[in-house]
Amino acid sequence: xxxxxxxxxxxxxxxxxxxxxxxxxxxxxxxxxxxxxxxxxxxxxxxxxxxxxxxxxxxxxxxxxxxxxxxxxxxxxxxxxxxxxxxxxxxxxxxxxxxxxxxxxxxxxxxxxxxxxxxxxxxxxxxxxxxxxxxxxxxxxxxxxxxxxxxxxxxxxxxxxxxxxxxxxxxxxxxxxxxxxxxxxxxxxxxxxxxxxxxxxxxxxxxxxxxxxxxxxxxxxxxxxxxxxxxxxxxxxxxxxxxxxxxxxxxxxxxxxxxxxxxxxxxxxxxxxxxxxxxxxxxxxxxxxxxxxxxxxxxxxxxxxxxxxxxxxxxxxxxxxxxxxxxxxxxxxxxxxxxxxxxxxxxxxxxxxxxxxxx
Amino acid sequence: xxxxxxxxxxxxxxxxxxxxxxxxxxxxxxxxxxxxxxxxxxxxxxxxxxxxxxxxxxxxxxxxxxxxxxxxxxxxxxxxxxxxxxxxxxxxxxxxxxxxxxxxxxxxxxxxxxxxxxxxxxxxxxxxxxxxxxxxxxxxxxxxxxxxxxxxxxxxxxxxxxxxxxxxxxxxxxxxxxxxxxxxxxxxxxxxxxxxxxxxxxxxxxxxxxxxxxxxxxxxxxxxxxxxxxxxxxxxxxxxxxxxxxxxxxxxxxxxxxxxxxxxxxxxxxxxxxxxxxxxxxxxxxxxxxxxxxxxxxxxxxxxxxxxxxxxxxxxxxxxxxxxxxx
Numbered sequence: 001x002x003x004x005x006x007x008x009x010x011x012x013x014x015x016x017x018x019x020x021x022x023x024x025x026x027x028x029x030x031x032x033x034x035x036x037x038x039x040x041x042x043x044x045x046x047x048x049x050x051x052x053x054x055x056x057x058x059x060x061x062x063x064x065x066x067x068x069x070x071x072x073x074x075x076x077x078x079x080x081x082x083x084x085x086x087x088x089x090x091x092x093x094x095x096x097x098x099x100x101x102x103x104x105x106x107x108x109x110x111x112x113x114x115x116x117x118x119x120x121x122x123x124x125x126x127x128x129x130x131x132x133x134x135x136x137x138x139x140x141x142x143x144x145x146x147x148x149x150x151x152x153x154x155x156x157x158x159x160x161x162x163x164x165x166x167x168x169x170x171x172x173x174x175x176x177x178x179x180x181x182x183x184x185x186x187x188x189x190x191x192x193x194x195x196x197x198x199x200x201x202x203x204x205x206x207x208x209x210x211x212x213x214x215x216x217x218x219x220x221x222x223x224x225x226x227x228x229x230x231x232x233x234x235x236x237x238x239x240x241x242x243x244x245x246x247x248x249x250x251x252x253x254x255x256x257x258x259x260x261x262x263x264x265x266x267x268x269x270x271x272x273x274x275x276x277x278x279x280x281x282x283x284x285x286x287x288x289x290x291x292x293x294x295x296x297x298x299x300x301x302x303x304x305x306x307x308x309x310x311x312x313x314x315x316x317x318x319x320x321x322x323x324x325x326x327x328x329x330x331x332x333x334x335x336x337x338x339x340x341x342x343x344x345x346x347x348x349x350x351x352x353x354x355x356x357x358x359x
Numbered sequence: 360x361x362x363x364x365x366x367x368x369x370x371x372x373x374x375x376x377x378x379x380x381x382x383x384x385x386x387x388x389x390x391x392x393x394x395x396x397x398x399x400x401x402x403x404x405x406x407x408x409x410x411x412x413x414x415x416x417x418x419x420x421x422x423x424x425x426x427x428x429x430x431x432x433x434x435x436x437x438x439x440x441x442x443x444x445x446x447x448x449x450x451x452x453x454x455x456x457x458x459x460x461x462x463x464x465x466x467x468x469x470x471x472x473x474x475x476x477x478x479x480x481x482x483x484x485x486x487x488x489x490x491x492x493x494x495x496x497x498x499x500x501x502x503x504x505x506x507x508x509x510x511x512x513x514x515x516x517x518x519x520x521x522x523x524x525x526x527x528x529x530x531x532x533x534x535x536x537x538x539x540x541x542x543x544x545x546x547x548x549x550x551x552x553x554x555x556x557x558x559x560x561x562x563x564x565x566x567x568x569x570x571x572x573x574x575x576x577x578x579x580x581x582x583x584x585x586x587x588x589x590x591x592x593x594x595x596x597x598x599x600x601x602x603x604x605x606x607x608x609x610x611x612x613x614x615x616x617x618x619x620x621x622x623x624x625x626x627x628x629x630x631x632x633x634x635x636x637x638x639x640x641x642x643x644x645x646x647x648x649x650x651x652x653x654x655x656x657x658x659x660x661x662x663x664x665x666x667x668x669x670x671x672x673x674x675x676x677x678x679x680x681x682x683x684x685x686x
Contacts (some may be wrong), residue, residue, distance in 0.1 A: 005421075007498045007499035008499070009499040009659070010499075010657060010658050010660060011500075011548075011653065011654060011655075011656060012497070012498040012499070012500045012547075012548070012651065012655050012656035012657075013498075013653045013654055014420075014421065014653070015496060046428070047414075048410050048414045048425070048426050049410065049411075049414075049426060050377055051378070051381045051411060051415075052381060054376075055376070055414065055415070056422065058422070066496065066499045066500075066501070066658060067499060068424070068496075068498075068499050070421070104392065104395060104396040104399070104400060104402070106432075107399035107400070108395075108396055108397050108399065110399070111396075111399050122444065125433065126447075126448070129448070137449040151572070184433075252407075
């Protein structure tokens with residue numbers, strides 16, 4: 001016989017009770033000796049898990065709604081665990097681990113589907129809905145921040161040469177006529193595209209280029225990013241990832257949030273890879289159509305890759321443009337010979353663009 | 360000579376039985392499982408922590424019970440994400456067109472966006488609180504929240520605008536209007552909590568804090584919040600029970616500062632310790648006067664919500680309830 005308390009689920013009155021365990025049920029009697037209730041073993045469960053040895057036992061029953069039985073001692077558990085299947089399940093660690101890992105795997109599957117398929121799809125769709133004035137304002141903001149950090153190179157001849165090269169590459173593509181190119185003072189050999197058709201080329205890249213065709217290759221590549229609206233898509237994707245991870249790393253634990261960071265970086269990288277391949281293909285097509293020698297981009301990539309292997313420059317081209325050899329290799333199948341990208345005078349003017357500001 | 364407090368008085372306290380080691384272990388297992396599941400376990404981990412904490416807190420000899428499920432939180436979250444996607448899609452189509460039409464390209468969308476965002480946050484907070492209450496039991500009796508989340512959010516937004524227009528002076532009036540809505544819609548079974556406080560009573564003290572903000576680097580607000588908490592407790596009733604909350608601004612400041620320090624030096628790993636300290640602080644200073652007539656505390660027949668807290672998860676917070684911890 002076990003002493004405990006009982007609440008019937010209808011009122012907050014607490015009854016002192018004596019509980020006897022029979023073959024297949026709990027017999028609950030009140031202080032006056034009258035029967036209060038009978039609970040069968042099947043359907044019996046712990047209201048919550050037991051952690052410490054001093055935690056009281058609280059029992060609930062599938063058919064008894066919100067009624068509860070309390071025991072300040074855990075003695076009764078030792079007896080019930082043998083007979084009541086519900087309690088056995090709740091207390092069996094092995095089974096719980098099995099169930100939890102099953103749930104975890106299913107959850108992982110759902111999450112991966114969302115992250116790898118649903119979210120990118122939604123982001124690409126959403127990018128089409130972003131109106132031009134909005135996208136443009138984002139690009140203006142980014143560009144202004146960059147120009148604050150890196151002065152713009154203003155050599156007028158160079159700007160005109162780049163603009164006319166861009167016009168040639170764009171050809172009949174109307175969506176690329178609004179492109180705005182800035183050359184920024186920095187030794188880093190890199191280039192980038194922003195929402196709203198802004199393209200930034202760092203001075204370091206122009207210095208590293210050995211021919212105007214190499215520069216044309218890079219410019220066409222960035223223009224292809226703009227044509228595919230990659231910058232906007234990437235921003236939408238990243239905010240989607242960030243929202244999901246932010247939500248799930250709810251508590252401020254460093255471990256959880258760094259796991260989220262790593263995953264986010266990996267996901268972004270895989271997107272970058274796809275986007276680069278897409279832009280490579282398009283840029284070579286555009287150059288071929290414009291009749292410009294399209295050997296420049298693969299040439300530039302393998303040269304830069306070799307230089308990079310010698311001295312790993314942080315923040316360089318390959319930190320944002322992965323897998324150079326692979327890319328150069330696949331492009332070699334598509335390239336065609338053609339005319340020069342610029343006249344010798346134009347090329348000279350572009351190379352000198354930043355001198356004006358330097359002295 | 361040593362005197363012992365009478366039995367009844369110690370019985371009418373909230374008591375805390377949680378063990379730091381247990382809570383820490385649960386926390387660590389949660390972190391590990393979240394790693395393995397790319398954080399999806401979050402919802403189940405949160406549920407486990409709550410189940411533990413609730414079952415380790417008692418009033419008048421009986422422990423609380425938390426009956427929420429991780430799956431409920433997860434489904435609530437999925438629903439909220441779906442709603443947010445639909446909303447942002449609608450916003451990305453509608454807002455620019457409205458802006459172009461009125462030629463207020465920036466101000467209007469931004470203002471509308473913040474208002475909607477604020478409304479949703481208030482809505483989320485109220486809904487999360489309702490879920491938490493509905494999953495909390497004491498002596499078999501379910502807590503519950505009435506009222507409407509949209510009504511509450513409307514109230515919060517409307518009076519929030521007044522706060523902006525009065526440069527913050529309206530803040531305390533609004534706070535107690537919202538408290539009235541929240542507390543008067545809180546139920547233990549069919550027994551309702553009653554709050555009759557009014558921000559006007561605290562306005563003098565509020566004004567002093569408002570003016571002292573800069574000279575005291577904002578620290579005066581701890582003293583104000585201690586007064587405010589005392590006032591709220593004193594004006595709250597549940598049947599025959601009245602509440603008394605007696606901590607000073609200095610004690611509150613020390614709690615917050617030491618918790619912040621603990622969190623920083625342990626990179627957030629002290630979360631279980633900080634949580635228990637907060638709960639203990641509250642229980643140490645919370646007194647109950649009068650006794651519930653238990654015969655009259657009856658179970659409510661209303662249905663509880665099926666899923667919970669989704670929107671609140673998106674905004675990164677969840678309901679807090681009677682100081683049982685902001686979990």
